[in-house]
Amino acid sequence: MNQPDTILDMGRISKAYAGVPALREVSFSCERGKVHALVGENGAGKSTLIKILGGAVQADSGEIRFKGRLFTHLTPRLSLDMGISIIYQELALNPYLTVAENIFLGREPNRAGVIQTRHLRQQAAELLGKLHVQIDPDAPVSELTVAKQQMVEIAKALSRNADLIVMDEPSAILVGEELEQLFKTIQSLVAHGVTIVYISHRLDEVFQIADTITVLKDGAVVGSRPREGLSHRELVQMMVGRSLEEVYPAPIGQRGEPVLVVDKISNARLKNISFTLHAGETLGIAGMVGSGRTELARAIFGADPISSGTITIKGRLVNHASPAHAIRNGMALVPEDRKAQGLFTALPIRQNITLPILNRLTRNGVLQSKRETQVVEDARHKLSISMANADQEAQFLSGGNQQKVVLAKWLETRPSVILMDEPTRGIDIGAKFEIYQLMRHLNEQGVAILMISSELPEVLGMSDRILVMRDGQLVGELPRETATEQAIIERATSGVEVS
Amino acid sequence: MSSISLVQKRPFNSQRFWRQNGRLIAVYGLVVIMALIGVFFTERFLSERNLFNLLRQTAFLGVVALGQMLVVLTAGIDLSIGSLVRVSVLVSAILMSGDSNNTLPAILITLLLGAGIGFVHALLINRLNISPFIVTLASFVILRGVALTISTAPIGKASRETLLFYDQRVGPFSILFLLFVILIVTLIFVLRRTIFGRYVYAVGGNQEVARLAGIPVQRVRYGVYILCSLLASVCGLMWLSRMGVGDPVIADGLELTTITAVIIGGTSLFGGRGGVMGTIGGVLVLALLANLMVLLNVQQQYQGLIEGIVIVSSIALYNQDTH
Numbered sequence: 001m002n003q004p005d006t007i008l009d010m011g012r013i014s015k016a017y018a019g020v021p022a023l024r025e026v027s028f029s030c031e032r033g034k035v036h037a038l039v040g041e042n043g044a045g046k047s048t049l050i051k052i053l054g055g056a057v058q059a060d061s062g063e064i065r066f067k068g069r070l071f072t073h074l075t076p077r078l079s080l081d082m083g084i085s086i087i088y089q090e091l092a093l094n095p096y097l098t099v100a101e102n103i104f105l106g107r108e109p110n111r112a113g114v115i116q117t118r119h120l121r122q123q124a125a126e127l128l129g130k131l132h133v134q135i136d137p138d139a140p141v142s143e144l145t146v147a148k149q150q151m152v153e154i155a156k157a158l159s160r161n162a163d164l165i166v167m168d169e170p171s172a173i174l175v176g177e178e179l180e181q182l183f184k185t186i187q188s189l190v191a192h193g194v195t196i197v198y199i200s201h202r203l204d205e206v207f208q209i210a211d212t213i214t215v216l217k218d219g220a221v222v223g224s225r226p227r228e229g230l231s232h233r234e235l236v237q238m239m240v241g242r243s244l245e246e247v248y249p250a251p252i253g254q255r256g257e258p259v260l261v262v263d264k265i266s267n268a269r270l271k272n273i274s275f276t277l278h279a280g281e282t283l284g285i286a287g288m289v290g291s292g293r294t295e296l297a298r299a300i301f302g303a304d305p306i307s308s309g310t311i312t313i314k315g316r317l318v319n320h321a322s323p324a325h326a327i328r329n330g331m332a333l334v335p336e337d338r339k340a341q342g343l344f345t346a347l348p349i350r351q352n353i354t355l356p357i358l359n360r361l362t363r364n365g366v367l368q369s370k371r372e373t374q375v376v377e378d379a380r381h382k383l384s385i386s387m388a389n390a391d392q393e394a395q396f397l398s399g400g401n402q403q404k405v406v407l408a409k410w411l412e413t414r415p416s417v418i419l420m421d422e423p424t425r426g427i428d429i430g431a432k433f434e435i436y437q438l439m440r441h442l443n444e445q446g447v448a449i450l451m452i453s454s455e456l457p458e459v460l461g462m463s464d465r466i467l468v469m470r471d472g473q474l475v476g477e478l479p480r481e482t483a484t485e486q487a488i489i490e491r492a493t494s495g496v497e498v499s
Numbered sequence: 500m501s502s503i504s505l506v507q508k509r510p511f512n513s514q515r516f517w518r519q520n521g522r523l524i525a526v527y528g529l530v531v532i533m534a535l536i537g538v539f540f541t542e543r544f545l546s547e548r549n550l551f552n553l554l555r556q557t558a559f560l561g562v563v564a565l566g567q568m569l570v571v572l573t574a575g576i577d578l579s580i581g582s583l584v585r586v587s588v589l590v591s592a593i594l595m596s597g598d599s600n601n602t603l604p605a606i607l608i609t610l611l612l613g614a615g616i617g618f619v620h621a622l623l624i625n626r627l628n629i630s631p632f633i634v635t636l637a638s639f640v641i642l643r644g645v646a647l648t649i650s651t652a653p654i655g656k657a658s659r660e661t662l663l664f665y666d667q668r669v670g671p672f673s674i675l676f677l678l679f680v681i682l683i684v685t686l687i688f689v690l691r692r693t694i695f696g697r698y699v700y701a702v703g704g705n706q707e708v709a710r711l712a713g714i715p716v717q718r719v720r721y722g723v724y725i726l727c728s729l730l731a732s733v734c735g736l737m738w739l740s741r742m743g744v745g746d747p748v749i750a751d752g753l754e755l756t757t758i759t760a761v762i763i764g765g766t767s768l769f770g771g772r773g774g775v776m777g778t779i780g781g782v783l784v785l786a787l788l789a790n791l792m793v794l795l796n797v798q799q800q801y802q803g804l805i806e807g808i809v810i811v812s813s814i815a816l817y818n819q820d821t822h
Contacts, residue, residue, distance in 0.1 A: 343705075367697070
């Protein structure tokens with residue numbers, strides 16, 4: 001029944017959560033020793049499918065054939081024992097244990113319960129050597145970069161003799177050359193007969209690394225195609241049913257008065273930063289993770305203190321002491337980590353949206369629920385947020401809709417300056433497109449946007465000007481017309497050792 | 500509580516209804532079951548006297564449980580409640596010393612004392628960034644010591660008015676119970692319809708998100724801790740009106756009972772979720788349980804066991820629908 005080289009064959013898998021179908025008769029199969037990309041928008045069912053494979057959740061129907069054995073369902077233990085390893089986005093490492101201890105956690109080489117430390121380190125070193133990465137087996141994991149932590153996860157998978165490794169959005173936490181290192185590792189794994197399932201939003205990567213690409217949409221398979229002969233355009237269309245044209249709406253091209261003037265600000269993470277943001281402009285900030293981009297936004301917003309320098313809004317010295325202060329001065333911050341900083345996941349959508357403007361919605365201190373409902377309904381239409389109802393907890397929305405809720409919250413405060421830190425991280429192409437259009441619309445109304453992003457196409461596509469940061473300093477300004485990915489990367493990395 | 504429906508009419512969705520109200524239904528289901536046990540297995544449960552007393556008892560636990568709930572909604576906790584109730588009853592009894600002229604000043608000073616202690620709690624948490632658990636644990640120990648220093652035997656005396664107040668009725672209800680109902684309604688209103696109420700949930704939901712949204716997190720914290728301690732002092736005054744003297748052994752372990760009621764009522768100890776109706780359900784469960792065990796002559800040594808089983812099973816019951 002199976003072709004001899006098919007290692008995994010998931011057949012007609014269906015799964016519903018509380019009556020809502022997440023997967024409908026999904027069939028997915030992988031060839032041994034190949035890279036199989038799984039793509040699709042958020043909520044398409046990718047994670048559910050992976051969780052079923054990892055035994056974390058059980059399918060309602062369907063079957064899984066792995067290395068010739070047939071299962072109706074897997075348990076986490078069984079899945080591991082069969083040689084399936086899943087590397088989730090949130091890495092499952094203990095930060096206080098060493099690399100070697102993490103790799104063999106729960107399976108330490110021992111004699112009568114006493115861990116054989118030398119063995120442990122030796123075996124860990126061998127595994128890391130196979131991956132061609134320079135990692136000290138005795139280093140505590142907390143001292144490693146995320147890229148290296150990811151390698152430790154891969155080593156852990158290898159130590160379990162994994163035949164199939166699933167990587168869930170591995171590139172989301174990587175930058176620049178780290179990604180290339182990961183690709184090299186994947187290629188060497190594949191050469192040794194390991195099968196990789198690679199989940200990603202970023203289509204460029206998928207084209208670079210995958211042998212086969214399967215597209216999921218709304219819990220069903222749209223298609224499964226070899227990369228050869230598949231065009232970028234076709235893939236986007238499979239995913240969203242919309243063509244790639246005009247993903248980045250053209251900039252409005254004229255800027256107004258300066259609204260935000262940052263003059264020589266410094267703090268523990270920032271050195272002497274100065275720039276001016278004009279009305280109606282989108283100013284892009286590029287740089288590696290850790291270059292101080294996020295810290296810059298937080299300092300301007302009053303979330304972190306500054307030790308010297310001045311911040312002026314519309315000619316008025318502000319130097320915000322707190323976010324509340326910055327908000328009163330017409331500022332908004334869309335933070336990088338939506339769940340930890342931007343959204344009350346356990347609160348209803350309604351309360352998320354109206355929180356900063358409750359003052360406007362009260363009469364004699366009493367909330368006017370009709371007016372509140374009106375505000376929420378307006379926001380829902382303006383940003384086309386798809387939700388069951390406004391009393392739904394925000395955590396049940398897709399990433400894109402969550403981000404729209406965060407944006408809706410700030411738009412209600414009618415800001416003149418919006419700081420956006422990774423505004424489209426982890427959201428699907430359709431919602432990205434809508435957010436780009438919204439940004440342009442805001443620019444047209446004279447709103448100034450400071451956009452921090454790790455996605456260079458996004459920086460290049462959306463920014464009027466691009467500032468590049470490195471080590472807490474501004475190291476270059478590039479006008480839209482002449483900016484290239486190459487120019488940004490050179491400025492962002494020169495002098496910095498990238499491992 | 501996420502169960503408020505302010506949106507325009509929408510078709511009834513039974514699944515959503517269960518998801519949003521499951522906890523409330525579970526806890527009030529338990530209340531009904533216990534009431535039925537009372538009706539069918541005891542003779543005195545439905546007697547006017549028992550019901551009157553039962554409702555009056557709920558006010559004693561309820562007042563402090565609601566204070567605890569406010570604090571827990573902001574992801575905090577107040578372990579000092581029992582000690583503060585005790586200090587309040589002693590202080591008010593001594594200040595009153597049986598003289599009607601002292602009634603009002605004694606009450607005001609006691610309430611001020613409570614509010615002040617709540618203020619100090621919030622101050623320490625806000626300024627020194629000490630966790631609420633530790634701040635109020637210290638306060639629990641200190642206030643217990645203060646109570647012991649004041650007196651180890653009953654002390655002071657309630658004024659005549661204060662004593663009479665305890666048995667006052669409005670229609671068939673105890674006035675204490677009616678005041679409790681007014682408190683319930685007020686708190687529901689405050690939590691659902693005022694900015695402060697929204698901010699309480701926001702701070703508990705995620706403090707960092709709240710700060711970045713410009714919410715005055717520290718002021719919200721002052722609000723809930725002051726209210727919580729104020730309500731503990733109110734409870735102390737209720738005890739004075741009940742006992743007539745400052746009794747230094749009352750309210751032992753009350754802070755844990757309030758936490759139990761809050762948890763049974765479905766309020767998350769991590770903050771941001773829960774509400775008044777659930778907490779009242781939790782209070783009713785505990786009050787009924789105590790009442791039934793007396794009526795059914797359950798031996799003292801089994802009472803703790805049964806209480807523990809009820810707590811665990813009530814929570815196990817609705818934890819299932821959250822998976």
